[in-house]
Amino acid sequence: MGEFFLNQRYTSSGEPELGVGIVTEVSKGKVRIFFPVPDEVRLYSIESAPLLRTIFKPGHTIVDQQGHAMLIEEVKFENGLYVYFGGNRALGESELGDVSISHTVDDRLFAGDIDSPEFFALRRETLDHNYQRRISPVHGFVGGKIDLIPHQLYIAHEVSSRFAPRVLLSDQVGLGKTIEACLILHRLLVTGRISRVLILVPESLIHQWFVEVLRKFNLWFNIFDEERCSALEKGAPEVNPFLDDQLVICSIEFLAGSKKRTQQAISASWDMLVVDEAHHLEWSVDEVSPDYGIVELLSKVAKGLLLLTATPEQLGVESHFARLRLLDPNRYNNYDDFIHESDGNKDIAAIVEKLSSGKDLKAKDLRLLESIFSKERIALLANKDELTTHNLIEDLLDQYGPGRVLFRNTRLAMSGFPERIAQLIPLQERENHSLWIERLTREFSLDMERESETKPEQELWFEEDPRVEWLVGKMEEMHPEKMLLICTSKEKVLALESALSNFPEFTASVFHEDLTLVQRDRNAAWFAEPDGAQILLCSEIGSEGRNFQFAHHLILFDMPFHPELLEQRIGRLDRIGQKKDITIHIPYLLGSPQELIVRWFHEGLDAFNRNLEGGNLISKLFSERLLNITKIPSFEGAQKELEILITETAEYQIELKKALAEGRDKLLEMNSFRPKIAKRLIEQIQAEDNDPTLETYLTKVFRHFDIEMEDLASRTYLLHPASFSAEVFPSIPREGIQVTFDRKRALSREDVSFLTWDHPMATGAIDKVLGSTLGTASCGLIRGTGNPGLLLELIFVLETAGKKSTDIDRFLPDTPLRIVVDHTAKEVTDSYSVAMLNKNLVPGRIEPLLENEAFVDTLLPNMILSATEIAEQMGEQEIKKGLERMKLTLDHEINRLTALQKKNKDIRADEIQAGLEERNTLSALIKKARVRLDAVQLIRKE
Incomplete structure (x- = not known):
C-alpha cells in the first residue's frame, strides 16, 4: 500500500458500507480514518489496512465543502493527493465535501474485465450466507467449542440480550461460570455489541483464562503485565498502553501494585469488565481493600460488568452486598437498608x-x-x-x-452429573516400610513448602515407589481404559514418566505448566486418541482448564491439602456433561501423612464420594489443626487427634450443608434457568451443527484459494496451502491446521479446530471473497434455449452504515437483493432461479457485445437502470420489515422493563434509558440504509 497523507479518501474493503473515509491522522505505523456517513472512526495498522484508495473518474460528479457540484473532466495527482478539474475550476481532495463513490461494478463489465460464472455464483452464495449467519437467532452461540449445556446457554442468552448487562454469575463449582462468561463475551463480540474487554483475574488464573477464551472461543486476548506495558511505552511514552489492544487480560495483583497502571486502565474506556474470583475482593462497611477499590473504579467506567464468584451464601450477607454494589451502586447504596429488606x-x-x-x-x-x-x-x-x-x-x-443482577444454579437443581466411586488403596511395603514412611513424610513436607518463594529440590524414588508398583498393576488390569493421574508438581510428572518408561508395554503422555500450548495440545490429543496414550500424567497447574471427560478414571497420586484443590482435581472429570460415572483411585502408604489426609477427607468430609461445598470455610477452620496433626512424631498419637478432628469436621459438615440448603433462594434458582428457552436454543444450534451448508461452501472457497483439504475422518480435514506460492488465507498457517465440522469430535480433540459460521476461518472466508472483486462482473452463456436474447443478473446489497455496538444485524443485516432483467429491461427473476443458472451457465465472451455501440450506450445502461429501480423498491420493503422487527423486539423489552421497574427494584433506570437510546439509533440507521450494486452477470441465450 502506498504512503498515507492527510485528507486522502479511502473505502474499507472489509466494511464498504462505511462509505468514503478521510485520513485524519498518520503516526507510528497506524492510520486513522473518519467515515462521515456513519460518523465513525477506525484505526488501522498501515501494514495490513483493508483500505482501497478512492479515485473519482472523469464523468463522476463530486461536491465541495459548500455543497457545490462539479462534473469531473480531468484528474491529476499532486503531492500525494488527487486534484479534480472541471468547468474551469480545480478541486483538491482536501476541499471535497460529503462525497460517495458509486460502487459501479458495471465499470468492469464495460471494460471487459470479467470472471467466470463460477466465481459470480461463489460471490452470490457468499452474500447469501453472510446474510443468513448474521440474522441467525444463535449468531454468536454456535462457535463455542463446548458441550451444549442448557443452563449455561440460557444465562448467556439472557445476559447478552440485555441493553447494558451488569450481572453476578455465581453458579456452584462444576456448573461452568467461566463458560457462561465466555459465551456472553463471544456473542457480544461476534455481533459487534462490544469491542473493548478487560478480564481481571488473580495471577494464578491468567493462563487458564487465556487458554479458555482462545481454545474454546477463538478469542485472542493479550496478557498485560509490567513488562508489556513498559515495552509499549518505549515506542510511544505519551500513549496509554491499555489502548494498544482491544481484548486484554491482566491480574488484579498487577494493577494493585501500580497506581500508574491502575489509572491507565481506568482511563482506557471499556465496553465490558469481567472479574473472576470476585469473592476475594474484601469489603466491609468500615474498610475497603485496595483490590476492591480498583475494581470499583473500573466498574464505574465500564459499560458492562460480569462478576464471577463462589455462591454468595457461603460468604455472608456483607460480602454479598459488596458484590451487588459494584453492579448497581444506586440500587445497593446502603448496607443497613439492604439487610432489612423484606424477604417476602x-x-x-x-x-x-x-x-x-x-x-x-x-x-x-x-x-x-x-x-x-x-x-x-x-x-x-x-x-x-x-x-x-x-x-x-x-x-x-x-x-x-432477582435475576436482573444475579444468576445462581446449584448441583441439587441440575441433572447430568456422574456418580463418584471412591476406591481407597492402602499400601503396605513388605520390606523397609519404615524407610518408605520416612521418604513419603519428606515428600509431603516438601509439597507443603511448594507455595514458598524458594522451591526446594525434591528427591524422588519412583522406580521403587509402592504407589508406582500399584499403578503399573492397575494399568495392566484396566488396559485399554484411559486414566488421568494428577499430582502436585511438574517434577513428579517427569519422575513418573521416567519410571513408567521401564515398562514399554504402557504408553504415557505428560501435561505440565512448562510445556508450550502446542505441546500440551499434542500430548492431550494423543491421550484422547483411542489407540493413543493410556495414561496422562498431569501436574496441579497443568491440568487447569482442560476437558478430559472422555476418561472415567482419576488417580490421586498424592493428596492436595486444601479442600478446594481436591475438588478442582476431581472436577477435571466430574463436571456436568460427563457421560459415565467416574472412579477415583487413591493409593496411599499406611502410616504416612498421606493416610491422615485421606482419612480426613473421606471420613470427615466424604469428599471423594460427594461434591464438596464451602471448601474455603472448612479450610480456615480445620487445615491448620490437620497440618499440626501430620507433624506429631507418634503415628498412634496422630491418629487419636485425627479421630477427634474427623468427628468435629463431620459434625460441622452436617451443619454447613443444612445451612446452605436452608439458605437456597429457590426463586433465584428458577429464574437462573428456564428450560424451555434453553431447549429452543439448543435445537437451533444443533440444526446449524448438522447442516452441511458450511462444509460445502468452505470446500468451494478453499478450492478457489488453493487450499488443500485432506480427509482425516468424517467431516474432519487437514487444511494447508497447496503450494508455497498460494495466497495467505485467514487462520490457516503454512504448516497446516486440523479442522472438523463435528462438535463431538472437536470436544474430544484439543488440537482440532471446530468450524462454524462464528469461526474466524468462516468469517475470514466471507470477508476474503466480499472484500475482493472476485465475481463482481461475469459473462455467461446458456445454449439450447430456443429463445435467443440477453439477460442481466444483478446482485444488490442493502447496507446500513452505523455503530457496531447496536448489533443492527438482528434486524437488518447486509441484505442481498437478486434481480434478473431481460434485454427489454423487464424483470424475469422468477423464471431464472439460482439453481437453474448454476447448472446451465458456461463461460461466455463479452468482447463482441462491447463492440456494439447500441449495446454499450443504450441497451445495457437501460437494463441496469431498470434493475436499480426495482432494487430500490425492494430495499424500501426490507427497510420496512427491519423497522418492524426492531420495534417488535425493542418496544416489547422496553415496555416490559418499564412495567417491571414499578415492582422490581433490580431494574436499573440506566438500562431502560440505554434501550430507548438504542431504539432511536437503530431506527435512524435502518431508515438510512442504502442499496449498492455488488455484482453483475451478463447472460447470452442461444
Whole structure:
C-alpha cells in the first residue's frame, strides 16, 4: 500500500458500507480514518489496512465543502493527493465535501474485465450466507467449542440480550461460570455489541483464562503485565498502553501494585469488565481493600460488568452486598437498608414451585396471586392449560426474581452429573516400610513448602515407589481404559514418566505448566486418541482448564491439602456433561501423612464420594489443626487427634450443608434457568451443527484459494496451502491446521479446530471473497434455449452504515437483493432461479457485445437502470420489515422493563434509558440504509 497523507479518501474493503473515509491522522505505523456517513472512526495498522484508495473518474460528479457540484473532466495527482478539474475550476481532495463513490461494478463489465460464472455464483452464495449467519437467532452461540449445556446457554442468552448487562454469575463449582462468561463475551463480540474487554483475574488464573477464551472461543486476548506495558511505552511514552489492544487480560495483583497502571486502565474506556474470583475482593462497611477499590473504579467506567464468584451464601450477607454494589451502586447504596429488606419472596417462590411441579394451589396462594394479577387471569389456572401456567410463572419470575443482577444454579437443581466411586488403596511395603514412611513424610513436607518463594529440590524414588508398583498393576488390569493421574508438581510428572518408561508395554503422555500450548495440545490429543496414550500424567497447574471427560478414571497420586484443590482435581472429570460415572483411585502408604489426609477427607468430609461445598470455610477452620496433626512424631498419637478432628469436621459438615440448603433462594434458582428457552436454543444450534451448508461452501472457497483439504475422518480435514506460492488465507498457517465440522469430535480433540459460521476461518472466508472483486462482473452463456436474447443478473446489497455496538444485524443485516432483467429491461427473476443458472451457465465472451455501440450506450445502461429501480423498491420493503422487527423486539423489552421497574427494584433506570437510546439509533440507521450494486452477470441465450 502506498504512503498515507492527510485528507486522502479511502473505502474499507472489509466494511464498504462505511462509505468514503478521510485520513485524519498518520503516526507510528497506524492510520486513522473518519467515515462521515456513519460518523465513525477506525484505526488501522498501515501494514495490513483493508483500505482501497478512492479515485473519482472523469464523468463522476463530486461536491465541495459548500455543497457545490462539479462534473469531473480531468484528474491529476499532486503531492500525494488527487486534484479534480472541471468547468474551469480545480478541486483538491482536501476541499471535497460529503462525497460517495458509486460502487459501479458495471465499470468492469464495460471494460471487459470479467470472471467466470463460477466465481459470480461463489460471490452470490457468499452474500447469501453472510446474510443468513448474521440474522441467525444463535449468531454468536454456535462457535463455542463446548458441550451444549442448557443452563449455561440460557444465562448467556439472557445476559447478552440485555441493553447494558451488569450481572453476578455465581453458579456452584462444576456448573461452568467461566463458560457462561465466555459465551456472553463471544456473542457480544461476534455481533459487534462490544469491542473493548478487560478480564481481571488473580495471577494464578491468567493462563487458564487465556487458554479458555482462545481454545474454546477463538478469542485472542493479550496478557498485560509490567513488562508489556513498559515495552509499549518505549515506542510511544505519551500513549496509554491499555489502548494498544482491544481484548486484554491482566491480574488484579498487577494493577494493585501500580497506581500508574491502575489509572491507565481506568482511563482506557471499556465496553465490558469481567472479574473472576470476585469473592476475594474484601469489603466491609468500615474498610475497603485496595483490590476492591480498583475494581470499583473500573466498574464505574465500564459499560458492562460480569462478576464471577463462589455462591454468595457461603460468604455472608456483607460480602454479598459488596458484590451487588459494584453492579448497581444506586440500587445497593446502603448496607443497613439492604439487610432489612423484606424477604417476602418466599411465598412467591413456593407458589412458583407448585406451579412448576403441577401441584394444586391453596386458597391463600390464589388470593396472593389475585392481588398481583387480575382475578380473571388466575381463574384460568383451573383449566390446567400448560401455556397459561407457563406465562404466569414467567411473569412471577420477572417481577419477583432477582435475576436482573444475579444468576445462581446449584448441583441439587441440575441433572447430568456422574456418580463418584471412591476406591481407597492402602499400601503396605513388605520390606523397609519404615524407610518408605520416612521418604513419603519428606515428600509431603516438601509439597507443603511448594507455595514458598524458594522451591526446594525434591528427591524422588519412583522406580521403587509402592504407589508406582500399584499403578503399573492397575494399568495392566484396566488396559485399554484411559486414566488421568494428577499430582502436585511438574517434577513428579517427569519422575513418573521416567519410571513408567521401564515398562514399554504402557504408553504415557505428560501435561505440565512448562510445556508450550502446542505441546500440551499434542500430548492431550494423543491421550484422547483411542489407540493413543493410556495414561496422562498431569501436574496441579497443568491440568487447569482442560476437558478430559472422555476418561472415567482419576488417580490421586498424592493428596492436595486444601479442600478446594481436591475438588478442582476431581472436577477435571466430574463436571456436568460427563457421560459415565467416574472412579477415583487413591493409593496411599499406611502410616504416612498421606493416610491422615485421606482419612480426613473421606471420613470427615466424604469428599471423594460427594461434591464438596464451602471448601474455603472448612479450610480456615480445620487445615491448620490437620497440618499440626501430620507433624506429631507418634503415628498412634496422630491418629487419636485425627479421630477427634474427623468427628468435629463431620459434625460441622452436617451443619454447613443444612445451612446452605436452608439458605437456597429457590426463586433465584428458577429464574437462573428456564428450560424451555434453553431447549429452543439448543435445537437451533444443533440444526446449524448438522447442516452441511458450511462444509460445502468452505470446500468451494478453499478450492478457489488453493487450499488443500485432506480427509482425516468424517467431516474432519487437514487444511494447508497447496503450494508455497498460494495466497495467505485467514487462520490457516503454512504448516497446516486440523479442522472438523463435528462438535463431538472437536470436544474430544484439543488440537482440532471446530468450524462454524462464528469461526474466524468462516468469517475470514466471507470477508476474503466480499472484500475482493472476485465475481463482481461475469459473462455467461446458456445454449439450447430456443429463445435467443440477453439477460442481466444483478446482485444488490442493502447496507446500513452505523455503530457496531447496536448489533443492527438482528434486524437488518447486509441484505442481498437478486434481480434478473431481460434485454427489454423487464424483470424475469422468477423464471431464472439460482439453481437453474448454476447448472446451465458456461463461460461466455463479452468482447463482441462491447463492440456494439447500441449495446454499450443504450441497451445495457437501460437494463441496469431498470434493475436499480426495482432494487430500490425492494430495499424500501426490507427497510420496512427491519423497522418492524426492531420495534417488535425493542418496544416489547422496553415496555416490559418499564412495567417491571414499578415492582422490581433490580431494574436499573440506566438500562431502560440505554434501550430507548438504542431504539432511536437503530431506527435512524435502518431508515438510512442504502442499496449498492455488488455484482453483475451478463447472460447470452442461444
